[in-house]
Amino acid sequence: MFIVQLWCWGAAAAAPTNYYAQAEGKRGADLRAALHGIVRGHHVVPYSSSTKLDTSDALKSLDADPADTNLVVLIYSGSNAPSASFGLSDGWNREHQWCDSYGLDGVEPAYSDLHNLRAIDSNVNSSRGNKYYAVSDTNSLGYRFPAFAEAPLCSTDSDSWQPPLFDRGNIARSLFYMAVRYTGDATNEPALVLTDDVSLIQSSNAYMGRLSTLLAWHEADPVDAAEALRNDLVYNWQTNRNPFIDHPEWVRLVFWPGLEVQRTTNGTRLSWPAEYRDAVVEVTTTLPGSWSTVTNVATSQSNRLNVLLPNATQPQFFRLRLP
DSSP states (O other): OEEOOOOOOOOOOOOOTTTTGGGTTOOHHHHHHHHHHHHSSOOOOOSSOSSSOOHHHHHHHHTEETTEEEEEEOTTTOOEEEGGGBTSTTSEEEEESSOIIIIITTOTTGGGOTTSEEEEEHHHHHHHTTOEEOOOOTTSTTOBSSSBTTBTTOEEOSSEEEOOHHHHHHHHHHHHHHHHHOBSOSTTOOBOEEOSOGGGOSTTSOEEOOHHHHHHHHHHSOOOHHHHHHHHHHHHHHSOOOHHHHOTTHHHHHHSOOOEEEEETTEEEEEEETTOTTOEEEEESSSSOOOEEOOSOOEEETTEEEEEEOOOSSOOEEEEEOO
């Protein structure tokens, strides 16, 4: 049996020669560990400082409007604001894409990591608060579209925030970086975890999501030249890169849920992590071919979801499709 895994990638940023040498050819936990070893221990830019350059200075460069470098481009709206209006009530400030309250807790280096910070309209920042990222539930009592006047292409519900299409892939790749960079293996560094179980996303822990949504956004909104350039500029500030911008294909090799396929005397057993309860199993008998949905009801056992299918007389290929 085969597990079909497909991916797409866009423009690649210019990583230094051999920067990813120890990660080449690896996948899964081995790739994740190698990438962590590459990006950890970066130069820490202070979040705020009155005596040296800090993250607000960095964002004036990283998020500068290419048409006018006296302006910064704001996340969630795509509009701009004068660089000099940082910190003003009608200006802009810093957005933590991985919310500070979910494990960062105001402690550097995670709190000031430039891969996780974006320029944002001050009012929109307050509106998003600490909501995780997901497709908005239109049946939620808290559903709003637009989410806020200054973010007309965003929607929100009681718990989550959905950015416009042009920000979705960038946000996803930022969070993939954070989950690989911060594993709790160094003093003052959290162990950050992306999850599809939104009940875990609370201020008392370091979970963030929604993982399946982020995976879908990553593929729907590939890396473009502007995101690649920003990755280069962040490298100049803190000497590490976001590997999922340089190598978008690694997202599937690190984060995509594994589908185990085992043929037994009773049938073919399919198994995947229980947190991906909304994932759909699909099957085909030819590659390339037409995929159909497996409608058998999944059962839960030992944090895994399981489906047992009758053994087929012809080859079958399976894949997980995330919502």
